[in-house]
Amino acid sequence: MVGGSNTEQGENWFTACVSAGDSDSFFFGEIGGECFSINGNMNIAKRLQKIIAIRNKSSVVNLDEVFQIPEENIWRNALPYEQIPGPTALPILGNNWRFIPYIGPYQIENLDKISKDLYQHYGSIVKIDKLFGRPDMLFVFDPDEIENVFRQEDAMPHRPAMPSLNYYKHVYRKEFFGEDAGVIAVHGEKWQKFRSKVNKVMLQPKITKTYIKPIETIAMEFVQRIDKIRDSNNEVPSDFLNELHKWSLESVAKIALDVRLGCLEDHANPDTQKMIDAVNTFFINVPMLEIRMPFWRVLKNPMIYPAFKTYINALDTIREICMKYVEAALENRNSEEEQSVLQKVLRLDNNTKTAVILALDMFLVGIDTTSNAVASILYQLALHQDKQQILFEELANVLPDKNSEFDERKLDQMVYLKACIKETLRKYPVVIGNGRTTTRDLVIGGYHIPKGVQIIFQHCVISNTEKYFARCDEYVPERWLKSCPYENDVSLSKHHPFASLPFGYGKRMCLGRRFADLEIQTIIAKVCI
Numbered sequence: 001m002v003g004g005s006n007t008e009q010g011e012n013w014f015t016a017c018v019s020a021g022d023s024d025s026f027f028f029g030e031i032g033g034e035c036f037s038i039n040g041n042m043n044i045a046k047r048l049q050k051i052i053a054i055r056n057k058s059s060v061v062n063l064d065e066v067f068q069i070p071e072e073n074i075w076r077n078a079l080p081y082e083q084i085p086g087p088t089a090l091p092i093l094g095n096n097w098r099f100i101p102y103i104g105p106y107q108i109e110n111l112d113k114i115s116k117d118l119y120q121h122y123g124s125i126v127k128i129d130k131l132f133g134r135p136d137m138l139f140v141f142d143p144d145e146i147e148n149v150f151r152q153e154d155a156m157p158h159r160p161a162m163p164s165l166n167y168y169k170h171v172y173r174k175e176f177f178g179e180d181a182g183v184i185a186v187h188g189e190k191w192q193k194f195r196s197k198v199n200k201v202m203l204q205p206k207i208t209k210t211y212i213k214p215i216e217t218i219a220m221e222f223v224q225r226i227d228k229i230r231d232s233n234n235e236v237p238s239d240f241l242n243e244l245h246k247w248s249l250e251s252v253a254k255i256a257l258d259v260r261l262g263c264l265e266d267h268a269n270p271d272t273q274k275m276i277d278a279v280n281t282f283f284i285n286v287p288m289l290e291i292r293m294p295f296w297r298v299l300k301n302p303m304i305y306p307a308f309k310t311y312i313n314a315l316d317t318i319r320e321i322c323m324k325y326v327e328a329a330l331e332n333r334n335s336e337e338e339q340s341v342l343q344k345v346l347r348l349d350n351n352t353k354t355a356v357i358l359a360l361d362m363f364l365v366g367i368d369t370t371s372n373a374v375a376s377i378l379y380q381l382a383l384h385q386d387k388q389q390i391l392f393e394e395l396a397n398v399l400p401d402k403n404s405e406f407d408e409r410k411l412d413q414m415v416y417l418k419a420c421i422k423e424t425l426r427k428y429p430v431v432i433g434n435g436r437t438t439t440r441d442l443v444i445g446g447y448h449i450p451k452g453v454q455i456i457f458q459h460c461v462i463s464n465t466e467k468y469f470a471r472c473d474e475y476v477p478e479r480w481l482k483s484c485p486y487e488n489d490v491s492l493s494k495h496h497p498f499a500s501l502p503f504g505y506g507k508r509m510c511l512g513r514r515f516a517d518l519e520i521q522t523i524i525a526k527v528c529i
Ligand code: HEM
Pocket: 159, 183, 184, 185, 195, 252, 255, 361, 362, 365, 366, 367, 369, 370, 373, 430, 431, 434, 435, 501, 502, 503, 504, 505, 506, 507, 508, 509, 510, 511, 512, 513, 515, 516
């Protein structure tokens, strides 16, 4: 039994007893004449938090501020890892069979649906264990617990790596990458060394600002291309997403290498389409190789496994094409472009390798992400023409002459546009589940989580759940505005800061975030004005 009192809160502050350890009962109590019941599955910290929340008539309470729970109590009361709910593994087959096509219930292509089913079935913390060739996966559907994990992050957070990319960088093409393999699928001190070097360049607003003009030029070329490829009904072709991939590749190449590839021209260099296809192949194959059939990991020569071979070939294509452009970019270096990412990175350590590897990482994750985000935003605006009209009015106001050039001030004024972007990324996050591998034992959701477990933060499910976002099925950009027109509807304008994190959080958050924001804002504004 745990009890306590708080002098500031008065006599009826804590007349509740909380029993610890009973697992499936409900606990009943009374505070200040108000009855409550708490699920016995909650650990002691959670129960106290709930009591305090009820007492304060508020849903969010910082437990540490109100009530010090000794660290050792949290550990002592944590339930064992084995008790975390989740699908039961079969003998020998474990849980892998669930992802096998036609046999198992989970279609790897529909990870969002699998996540939703798991949440509905098992609750806010779900374990899938006994997976062949990979660590257990712990799905977390509670923003409080996501915050808990992020707040405890150490200096070198470990995002569940793609072992297949790790193999490519550290084994298959070891001679090429050497010790400095970039940031993606790299961990520990190597990651920290590289990331701290390039952070200065990638996340400096001063540098992003110098790209406003070139990114605007590329967006205008894209708008001209839409005019060109539209049919007589004003419809764009069904492979419009590929057109968006061309736009994002063009933009990333300008940012990473100071080059224009001409992707949006009618007779673009075939290498550009090869690069786009290779990036798509890479993303399609990652879940196959990591979850569905990670057999390549036990093969002496994984290249005999066809999916693995396709994947490695795609990575080689990206690397080779990227190298061609890097070499050209280095030869034609324009010393006037002092502020460019390439020039700045080259000056970091006089080592062209850093620029090459960074460019490669940017090509790998900077194409599909922004283009898919833009596709979703345009789609939402097309579906919600009332919101599109509000956006149009804002843009017309900020850019009375629609051909006038963008600048930082004008971009800052486009608050409704930013809200539309946030609202789309809430409903359809590009990265549906970010994650961390525990680097030490933690208590999450009241359970003891050992080191080495892959925690997947289920943002796609969370941000589409009424509990965390009121009217979650609706497209309401207004919820992101400081002066929300629905401010009387507190539930709409208030949300947990860790419920929607489209670019991740903390030391490992998206390295290209500033550029992604600039690219997306610019292209949507140009298309909509
Ligand atoms: C809508 C567009 C984008 C979204 C939603 C997005 C989202 C993310 C997310 C969720 C992460 C993981 C963060 C974490 O672990 O906390 C990430 C990492 C990363 N992103 Fe982005 N991203 C986008 C665009 C870009 C672009 C355009 C670039 C490059 C120009 C880029 C480069 C990177 C890199 C290099 C990392 C790895 C960082 C590290 O591990 O240290 N991203 N991104």
